[in-house]
Amino acid sequence: MTRRRTRAFLMVIVAVLVVVALGYAFWPRPVLVDMTEVKRGPIVVTIDEDARTQVHNTYVVSTPIAGRLMRVTLEPGDTVVQGETIVAWMLPTNPAALDIRTKEQAQAAVQAAQAALRVAQADYLRANADYELAQENYDRTKQLWESDTVSKAALDRAERELQAARAALDTATAAISMRAAELKNAQAQLIGFDDQRLAAALGAGQLKPIPLKSPATGTVLRVMQESETVLPAGTPIMEIGNIEEDLEVVVELLSTDAVQVRPGDRVIIDKWGGDEPLSGVVDRVDPWGFTKFSALGVEEQRVRVYVRFTDPPQSRGRLGHGFRVEARIVIWEEENAVIVPSSALFRDAGSWAVFVVSDGVVEIRRVEVGQNNGVTASIASGLEPGERIVLYPGSELEPGTRVAQRQTG
Secondary structure, three states, rough: HHHHHHHHHHHHHHHHHHHHHHHHHEEEEEEEEEEEEEEEEEEEEEEEEEEEEHHHEEEEEEOOOEEEEEEOOOOOOEEEEOOOEEEEEEEEEEHHHHHHHHHHHHHHHHHHHHHHHHHHHHHHHHHHHHHHHHHHHHHHHHHHHHHHOHHHHHHHHHHHHHHHHHHHHHHHHHHHHHHHHHHHHHHOOOOEEEEHHHHHHOOOOOOOOOEEEOOOOEEEEEOOOOEEEEEEOEEEEEEEEOOHEEEEEEEEEEEEOOOOOOOOOEEEEEEOOOOOOOOEEEEEEEOOOEEOOOHHHHHHHEEEEEEEOOOOOHHHHHOOOEEEEEEEEEEEEEEEEEEEHHOOOOEEEEEEEEEEEOOOEEEEEEEEEEEEEOOOEEEEOOOOOOOOEEOOOOOOOOOEEEEOOOOOO
C-alpha cells in the first residue's frame, strides 16, 4: 500500500514538472531588439560626389614663331616668376634652308603675278581707247543734236556709251593696282632666297636664340615638349599655374542634384589624403549640362560645380592640380534638431513611423520627417527627446509586442 502511494506521489511530481517545463517553454518571451534614444543634435544633408582639383587660371606657353625649340630643362613642380624666369629658348627658322620645291613655287607665283599684271595693263589700254572713242562720239553727237540733225535718243545712247566706257576704264585701273600688289606679295616670298647678305648671315650663325619668359608666377604643371625639335608657331610647350592661390575643386553633379546647389553653399572636402577634411564654398554652378556615360554605360546629364577653398594653402599639404577628392556639398543643416537614426524609420499606411518602447512594450508612432541624409533623420513632429525607439524593426514586431534590449559584445 505504501509502495503504491509513493509511486502515485512520484507520478504527480513528474506531471507537475512536465507542466511547469511546458509552460516555461511556451511562455511568451520578449523579442530582443536594438534600441536607441531620441536626441537633439546637429544634422547635415549633403550631396556627395567624387571630384578633382584644378588650377582655375592656367597659362599655356606656346611657340611665338616657327623655329627650333631648344631642350626644355624645367620640370613639373619647378617654380617660375612672371617676366623673369626663362622657360625655353627658340631659334627662328632659317629662310635660306627652305627646300627647292618652296623656292620653285615662289618663283612660279612671281611669274604668274607678272603675267596677270601685263594682262591688266593690256585691259587698261583697251578700256582707255574705248573711252576716248566714246568721248569723241558723244561730242560729235551732241553737236549734231544741237543743229537738229539727230534725235535726242541718239544723244542719250552716246552718253550711256561714254559712261560705260568710263566705268570700264576705272575697273581696269583698279585691276592694275590689285595685280601690282599681288606681284609684290609674290616677290616677298623670294626675299629669303634672293638676299645673299641675309643668307650669308644666317649661314654664319648670327641669329641668336629667343628667350621665352614665364607669363605668370606659379608652378610648372606639365611639360608637353621637352626634347629639342622644330615646331610651327603656336605649338604648346608647357602649362603653368599657381597651385597655392588659384587651386579649386570641380564637381560633376547629376543635373537633378545640381538644381539644389547654390553659390555660397558650404562644402566639406574629404578623402584628399590628409587627416582632416578641408573646407570650401561653392563659387559657381555652370548654367549648361553635358552628357556623360557612367561606368555601367548609363547615359547621365551632368553639371559642373566649382568649389573655392576657404582654408589657408598650407593646410592642403601637397594637394596639386588634377588630384582626386570627395566633395560633400551641404544643402541643408540644423544645429539643434530632434534626430533619430534613419534605420528606425519604416513606412506604415503611406506615412513614416517608428516603434516606440514604453514599459517594455512597442507601439507604432507616426512621425513627420523633416530632412534625411541616409544616416540620420530630423523629426518635425511625433517624437520627443528621451523616448526610446527600435532600430532595424523586423516583421515580427507589432503593437503590443514585448521587447528587450539586445546585448552586444
